[in-house]
Amino acid sequence: MKILILGSGLMGPAAAFNAMADRAVTQVILADLSQPQLEAGVKQLAGKPGSHKLGVVRLDLSNQETATQLMANFDAIIAALPREASVLAVQAALEAGKPLVDLTIPAEASLPELRRLAETSAALVILGCGLEPGLTELLARHLAEKLDRVDELHIKCGGIPVEPAPPLGYKIVFGGTQLPLREADAWVVENGMLTKTARYSGVETVTFPGVGACEAFTESFMPWLLDLPVLHHLRAGTQKTVRWPGYAAKATLLKELGLLSDTPIAVDGVQVRPKRLVDTLLYPHVKMNEGDQDLTVFRVEAIGELDGKPCRLQADMVDRYDTSQNFTSMARTTAFTGSIVARMITRGELTGRGLHHPERIITGPHFEQLLSELAILGINFEMTSHWL
Template sequence: MKLLVIGAGMMGSAAAFDMARSSEVESVTLADADIARAQDAVQFIAKSHGKKGAPVQPVVLDAADESSASALMRGHTGVLSAVPYFFNVGLARAAIGAGCHFADLGGNNTVVRKTLAMGAEAEKNGIGLAPDCGLSPGLASVLAGDLVRRLRTEKGPRRTAAPAKKKADKPAIDALKLYVGGLPKKPRPPFEYQLVFSVEGLINEYVEPARVLKGGKLVEIEPLTEPEEFHIRGFRPMVAFHTSGGTSTMPESFQGEVGECFEKTLRYPDHYTLIRGLHDLGFFSSEKRRLKSGEISPRELTSHLFLEKLSGEEPDVTIMRIEAHANKRVLSYTMLDEYDRRTNLTSMMRTTAWPASVVLQMMAAGAIAKRGGIRQELDVPTDLFLREMSRRGVKIRFAQTGR
């Protein structure tokens, strides 16, 4: 297979790194608007893999130019969008035109819905569209779907919606809870955080509503709300709170079967307090403000300052716990992943870009047989996916308690 990655930032570079070492991949193209950045990434990959990896070719591409993107996609089996979420609808449309399997790292609920709405056209062209293939949603979605299927098998066939005017049955699964966070191993005050992915994606998580199931109903709630204390061995207490995008399509996929479904982001307490204050003061607003020096939105300025003040090279850790509750039974997946000194890749790069790379390769190889819109929690074969992640050194532990 020949694969294309659009975006040579942290995640795009890590995805190309993974693809280049796959025995099934013939070649990789790494495209970016900044050719120097793409070339630097290619040099890093070549140095890491030596003569063992597939060749990686840097090229220039403006991700906003659908025509050029589609032309570049032709001749490739699959393409991964590793650019900010607002490019993804156009790139998905370009992939359909080029007959090229498409995956992206997600980041925005509206964009994901628009992408999946093109599923019928993609199916007609024989390709898969898989949005939201990063860490959470993405890796977390695959694991959550597996827990639901395990409990479903124990409890019998899936229940369908109740007939009109008849009281609905209690959902078979009480709750599906996802807790995910990427954190520096040695946090520095006052923010106790380090940028490990796109600043646009980070702020979007803090401003867009979160989609959840509450009492079996799909509702939207404000981000940064319902904080709770979270504990995991080896770390000091954290705060878990709602952010946008983490549940992706899970509320629709599991409505009627799961009573409560949410994803909460993990941060250290001081970070949560400061971010909540910035949010409430309007620092994430996209509304332009006129100043003596010109016009700027608070969000633009905050993005700039976050890049300036919160960037760093401190080794990171990714923490994830997925829990499915049914009566007194609890099934869970837990992952603690750290920066890899051997490859010089951050944990966030490994746990975000590599799942996306795996899903794209599974589509291209036919391991994911479905065409059209792909939902991670429903359509990705969990056993094969977990084997591939384990082979890459990402260890995920399953546990169960109760009868």
């Protein structure tokens, strides 16, 4: 089994680590445009189980012919890339007819063209197959299917530093050098209707065992979840990001000041994108430094009716930085998930073609297998039920 991993940033090396440890895997290649990032990935993986299987290659995904030729030599591809590069990875995989697991989701504007390309490709491409999106939606479907009727679905998830520090109390653990801040409104389900609301609104206190009090604020409910038959009668749905208290107010201020806009403005004759400026100014304060550790918190709640009685089903997970292997919790929960799923495809356990979200493909025994493999890695979900 040969695995190609695109991207040697925050996620790629963790995906490689997980794949290398599989005895059925004979080769793992890290590909990236940046030679320094490739060297950093090799250094991070040196001496780890299966490191003799590791190789690297410089790859410019904008050269689609070269990318397609490279992908043709592998059994599965994992994309651990920024969204703008993810589009190119999916295009090349569709052309090569090779399965690809994307840890993120390409920009919405690119999806119609990708779906058109997928119509004539034999490739199975799973989009958004990490932590969030990914495990959040998988657990949402799992809980929903245990109820006789689902009225509400609430998802809360986030990666936070163990030790919050000014100015945001946050460290970047996913997405390269750009802060996960957006000015666009967010989707929620209210009174059975999908509607928009202000991002960073709906702030509530949420507590996790061993972590303490955090805040959760509105990001965006994944609209395609409503296509699942089990959620056709959903009355309320939210998807919230978890941070240390105070983050949402600061993000709201940046938004209200126009500093999250990607629209260029003229400053002394120079065109400047406010969001890019904010990313550049804040990056030194929010990058993970030597000694920094993170943790991931996760909660999915499905509320409805079971056996004629109101019931709430809940899935919780708290994961922490791996001090023995030096992987962030975000990399463990995101990249390990994608890596496991890629190998499930290669083994023929997950089949199909075209573009899919994971909750459409990874169901039943395959879902249980994924959770079992994550549990072996120390990533555990606690399932509870409560009569209301």
